[in-house]
Amino acid sequence: LDVMMPVMDGFEVCRRLKSDPGTRNIPVIFVTARNDSSDETHGLDLGAADYVTKPVQPAVVLARVRTHLALYNQNRNLEEKVRERTDQLNKTRLEIIQRLGRAAEFRDNETGLHVIRVSHYARLLGLAAGLSRESGELLFHAAPMHDIGKIGIPDRILLKPASLDPAEWEIMKTHAQLGANIIGDHDSDLLAAAKAIALTHHEKWNGSGYPQGLHGEDIPLYGRIIAIVDTFDALTSVRPYKKAWPLPSAFALVSKEAGLHFDPRLAEIFGTIPLEIEKIHHQFGEATHHP
Incomplete structure (x- = not known):
């Protein structure tokens, strides 16, 4: 997400995604020209997985996306194992x-x-x-x-x-x-x-x-x-x-x-x-x- 977007900025989009049970687990990465530390802190507080400032190197962004997707999948697998174990214990x-x-x-x-x-x-x-x-x-x-x-x-x-x-x-x-x-x-x-x-x-x-x-x-x-x-x-x-x-x-x-x-x-x-x-x-x- 870019922070600076027309009608609704990236922060608001992120907030809405994280408040919806159906989308709250989607990893969000901000890519923006705003490099103020308070903006980065605000984005991470809203639940973003990462905050990348422009100019960016595509290879770096791609690597970060892959890392966060891998973490996301690991968390899902862990949650599934915990759920299965809990069901078994019950x-x-x-x-x-x-x-x-x-x-x-x-x-x-x-x-x-x-x-x-x-x-x-x-x-x-x-x-x-x-x-x-x-x-x-x-x-x-x-x-x-x-x-x-x-x-x-x-x-x-x-x-x-x-x-x-x-x-x-x-x-x-x-x-x-x-x-x-x-x-x-x-x-x-x-x-x-x-x-x-x-x-x-x-x-x-x-x-x-x-x-x-x-x-x-x-x-x-x-x-x-x-x-x-x-x-x-x-x-x-x-x-x-x-x-x-x-x-x-x-x-x-x-x-x-x-x-x-x-x-x-x-x-x-x-x-x-x-x-x-x-x-x-x-x-x-x-x-x-x-x-």
Whole structure:
């Protein structure tokens, strides 16, 4: 660019290029007769890669252009490698979280498919309720950790093939707080969501849940979503102490508990997506998968 141009000088052209995300990475070299150091400083401050004063030797300008293009390409390659590595690390982190969730589930479910179904149900319900795609994916990846606290529950309680007595039930209820403690406090949006889910997915809309007795919208949205889909999947799955409920019966229970156990708006929305829920139920059913 020449600094001295009609209508719009080179400085303004450079400023506009650098303010546009589509052109900000294009290297800009000023070639001008203005040799004041303040002009050079101004040009470089605007983001120019170089400032060459006239008269110039074409070979020198060409060499500088080649140098800056080489640096530009190196930076692009480096950014791509960083992006690929970041994606790889994110995928690894998500895989670890999924496997930790399934590891907890394996203690009382030999296939670990409960956490997979819950994740899919949760994303489906969340998107139907208006979550953004990004928030839906965050929920999907955080959901497997909802019962991670069960790893701290004794086998004699967790694996008991009958209903729990009151004392045993009090111990079982500690898994929500245990899960939150295991996940801990993090800057990561994913782990923060996982902690909130682990802590609050047994809270109830009417305030009768545990561990904090939260009421209504004081319960985080993700916790309210998991409350519905976790209960639904538990009802429609075989347990040592019960048979699986038919899907229509489980949908009816969710509807009946709207405003009591469940967020009434979410419960209503859940009832509008039975075909999608049924598809997930069969796709990840115990009978179609093996450990």
